[in-house]
Amino acid sequence: MSKKQLSERDICTKFITPALQQAGWDITSQVREEFLLTKGRIIVRGRLHTRAQHKRADYVLFYKPNIPIAVIEVKDNNHIIGAGMQQGLNYAELLQVPFVFSSNGDGFLFHNKIAADGLIERELNLHQFPSAEMLWQEWLAHKGLNTSGQQYALITQDYYSDGSNKVPRYYQLLAINRTIEAIAQGKQRILLVMATGTGKTFTAFQIIWRLWKAKAKKRILFLADRNILVDQTMTNDFKPFGAAMTKIQKRQANKSYEIYLSLYQAVTGTEEERNIYKQFSPDFFDLIVVDECHRGSAAEDSAWRQIPEYFSAATQIGLTATPKETKEVSNIDYFGEPIYTYSLRQGIEDGFLAPYKVVRIDIDKDLSGWRPDKGMVDKYGHEIEDRIYNQRDFDRTLVLEKRTQLVARKITEFLKQTNRFDKTIVFCENIDHAERMRQALVNENADLVTQNAKYVMRITGDSEEGKNELDNFIFPESKYPVIATTSKLMSTGVDAQTCKLIVLDQRIQSMTEFKQIIGRGTRINEDYGKYYFTIIDFKKATELFADSDFDGDPVQIYTPKAGELPVPPEIPDSAMPENDFKYPQLATDFASTGINEGEEGESIRRYVVANIEVSVVAERVQYFDVHGKLITESLKDYTRKMLVHSFASLDDFLRCWNSAAKKQAIIEELANEGIFFDALAEEIGRDCDPFDLICHIAWDKPPLTRRERAEQVRKRNYFTRYGEQARRVLEALLDKYADEGVTQIEETQILAVSPFTQFGTPIEIIRAFGDQDHYQQAVHELEQALYSI
Structure with a gap:
């Protein structure tokens, strides 16, 4: 058979793999074929979803299993030798490797980003492919790393493998390797920024494992701010440490372990004798890893800050999804600039994080405000201060009970139109508000609460019953609780993989907190049908999408009109009003007492008013396409635009369709561009073939059914x-x-x-x-x- 007749995979098998073997590459440990880089962004249309095209390299070459070093992109022999180069460079940029090869089976075009002689690209014969050691030594020299000794042992130390041949995702490999190399070169303060749901704890484990196994760090302290985070970490990601690991608790310091996990609250205190960390000598720990470091260690007077400062000689790594940068607080001030960042936007684009829709619901009293009559008293007989109350006050200094009931009703309407057993988190202003919201949701869902009282639960810091159910809320296998009302407890670190609805009835002006809350829904769980989630926003919190610091666009924003269901329609409205929202300082999370702590620390009474009517003013919609661009036309109009872009004319489409060996290839390619044939057939109202849908929508041809x-x-x-x-x-x-x-x-x-x-x-x-x-x-x-x- 002629080489011209061979498929791309045939070229790989007959020419590329033998060339690698001849050059001395170990096919089992150093060569990975069809290496998956990204899964492809999830595209959402109405209640349907599909994935955009994933990125898969024909070959990724590894010096060691944890060190990618080169990419090979292969085309069939009907292409020129360099036809795959641009694609290969794209993959190499993701992996951040300097060596890229393109081939059609005749030879290689070699792109060397760090070529010492300045000749970046040159052609090689098949037998001239460089060995792994040649490429590795050139890269080490470029980085200025030693080729022997402790530094070399560290950077070449393997990550942990459970034997399943599972490789960390490309961005996790980068985060791990960047950190290890920085430590090998003597860097003492390191900041890693990785979006919620992208595996920060797993990445931290692999970093610690390599440092520990290479004996570069012998005693390690991992700090978190939630007990459940420590327990989850020990049970899951850190489990391979086994008997070498302990949890610091009961304020006892056992110095016979190597890996220590602790709440920062467990090792600090206001009294000197409660500071358990001082039972350890300042040089006891070689490495300290601070999880969710935006929550405390960034502030100079925070409790966490005491610990890394006491163990100042230790290498210290901060992990966060949301680096905090304000006039008062800075992670960068302590840890330095992030050594690696993997953003929410990139995670959604790569298909590792779930995209989301937004339903915005404006309530009349939130927009226009409310003023009591002179001398009016609340339901407990307290005279209400005479002033205008607005969104800033509701559920903090003033409670309108009918507003709470309206919010609960809209949440319930949404779940009834989608799935009443979709896990839901309702973020409230404070514990008192979370309890009142629980009551309102119980009444709106009386039929299901009668079947199981845990259908709705308040999960807040003061509720032992609620906190005891947090694991059940998180575990996909547990049916109950379904709806959790909370204030701050679940805003960070809660790995709720199947959470499909997040409700914001909390005023949020902190970008850090906003990203953390959104992160509760960004995990994907394909086994349970969780590919995207919805945010219902009652407090204009999603106006923060307009902030330049936000890095992940929603696929849809919907504001229903009064009387409409809070479920986004299949066809969007045409526009969204401009934002002129300002961002005042984030308010405090208040206790559940009748007396409310104000922003300046003074005591403020919370008034409760029972009989003031409230109503929905508007609810609005936007769609975003596969590239994150705003769609302002109907689904049919968007489809027509995409088809006209793909095919110059009807004749062009017919030629392409009829010449295709398999029609499925064209259908999949168009689906990857965000065209949903099932939704279009439903909209047209006929059981049509994709061929007829295309001809009808793009060129107005009468559609025939199959x-x-x-x-x-x-x-x-x-x-x-x-x-x-x-x-x-x-x-x-x-x-x-x-x-x-x-x-x-x-x-x-x-x-x-x-x-x-x-x-x-x-x-x-x-x-x-x-x-x-x-x-x-x-x-x-x-x-x-x-x-x-």
Whole structure:
């Protein structure tokens, strides 16, 4: 067979892999074929979703399993040798490796970003492929790293593997390697910024494991601010440390372990004797890792800050999804600039994080304010201060009970229209508000609460019953609780993989807190159908999307009109008003007493008013496409625009469609651009083939159903030129097309199911056409007959 007739994979097998083996590469440990880099952004249309095209490198070469060093992109021999270079450079940029190779099987085009002689690209014969050691030594020299001693042992130390051949994601590898190299070069303060849900704790474990195994760091302290975070870490990611690991508790310091995990509250205190960390000598720990470091260690007077300052000789790593930068507080001031950042936007773009829709609901009293009548008292007999109360006051200094009931009703309406057992977190202003919201949601969902009282629960810091149910809320296998009302407790560190609805009835002006709350929903869990989530915003918190510091756009923003359901429609409105929202300082989370602590620390009474009517003013919508660009047209208009962009004319589309070996390839390519054929068929109201949907939407051709197309073929006596058995098979294929579509009949596996089994085995059926090629030709001609009508 001519090389020109070989597929891309054939070129890899027959030419590229042998060239690597000849150059001394270990195929089992240093060469990974079809290496998945990204999963492809999840695209959401209405209640449907699909994924954009993933990024998969033909080859990624590793010096050691934890050190990627080069990318090879391969094309078939009908392409020139450098045809894959630009694609390979894209992959190399993700992996941040300097060496890229492109090949068509004749040789290699070698791109060397760090070439000492300045010649970045050159052609190589197949037998000239460089060895792993050659590339590695050149890269080490470029980085200024030693090739022997403790530094070299550290940077080449393997990460932990459970034997499953699972490799950390590309950005986790980068974060791990960047950190290890920085420590090897003597850097003492390191900041890693990784969006919630991207595996910060797993990344921290791999960093610690390599440092520990290489004996570069012998005693390590891992600090977190929530007990559940410490317990989850020990049980899950840190489990391989086994007996070398302990949790500091009961204010006892056992110095016989190597890996220590602790709440920062457990090792600090106002009294000197409560400062357990001082039971350790200042040089006891070699490494301190501070998880969620935005929450405390950034402030000079914070409790966390005492610990790293006491162990100042230790290498210290801060982990956060949201680096805090204000006039008063700075992570960078202590840790320095982030050594690596993996943002929420990048995580969504890569398909590792769930995108989200936003439903904005404006309540009349929030917008216009409310003023009591002179001398008016609240339900407890307290005279209400005479002033205008607005959104800033509600549920903090003033409670409108009917407002709480309205919010609970809108949440319930949404769940009734989607799924009443979707895990939901309702963020409230304070503990008192969380309890009142729990009561209102119980009344709105009385039927389900009667079946199980844990359907709605308040999970706040003061509620032992609620905190005891936090694990059940988090675990996908646990049905209850379904709805959790909270204030601050669940805003960070809670790994709620199946949370599909986040409700913001809390005034949020801190970008750090906003990103942390959004992070509760960004995890994907395909086993439980969690691919995206929805935010319902009652307090204009999502105005922070307009802030330049926000790095992850929603796929949709929807504001229903009064009386409309809070579920986004399939066809969006045309625009969204401009934002002129200002960002005052974040308020404090208040206690659940009748007397409320104000922003300046003074005591303020919280008034409770029972009979003031409130109503929804508006609810608005925006869609974002696969590239994060705003869509302001209908789904049909958007589809038409995408099709016209892909095909110059109807004739151009017909040529492409009819020449395609498999129609499924075109359908998948268009789906990756965000075209949802099922949703379009539902909108048009006919059981149409993608072919008809495309022709109808882009070029106004009358659409035929699949069954109408099948009947047209039958009327033409199309099958008379075939023998009896072949004719029966083609008629059955035509029926399958009418029922299930063209992609089903293109696969030979269909011959192994009913009704084809009554015609014989797949091999016997194919023989009725002569051979495999003639069978495929018959199917292709059947498709031409279908689409020539």
